[in-house]
Amino acid sequence: MDLRSAQDYRLVQVFVSENGVFETYIALGENKFACTCPGFRARSWCKHCEFITERAKDGYALELVTHHRPLTDEISEDAEKFREWVIRNTKVMEI
Numbered sequence: 001m002d003l004r005s006a007q008d009y010r011l012v013q014v015f016v017s018e019n020g021v022f023e024t025y026i027a028l029g030e031n032k033f034a035c036t037c038p039g040f041r042a043r044s045w046c047k048h049c050e051f052i053t054e055r056a057k058d059g060y061a062l063e064l065v066t067h068h069r070p071l072t073d074e075i076s077e078d079a080e081k082f083r084e085w086v087i088r089n090t091k092v093m094e095i
């Protein structure tokens with residue numbers, strides 16, 4: 001499955017690690033995460049999912065860049081538009 005175009009998943013955070021840039025997604029309507037990193041592919045779990053799960057207990061909030069564009073319903077309803085929005089308007093997390 002390609003998470004980047006799956007309509008029932010939304011990108012929650014972009015991570016940068018020493019071995020690359022990875023995207024962590026949430027399944028809509030479920031408290032279930034998925035990630036594009038090799039660790040997740042091997043074990044269905046990874047440090048990125050763990051990080052988000054830990055943060056999500058208090059409600060996960062993306063960190064916006066200074067000059068961000070507002071998030072509209074039209075963007076939220078489309079997985080690919082939402083991914084674009086996250087990439088352009090929120091901060092990448094380094095872990």
Ligand SMILES: [Zn+2]
Nearest residue numbers: 035037046048
């Ligand atoms: Zn991961």
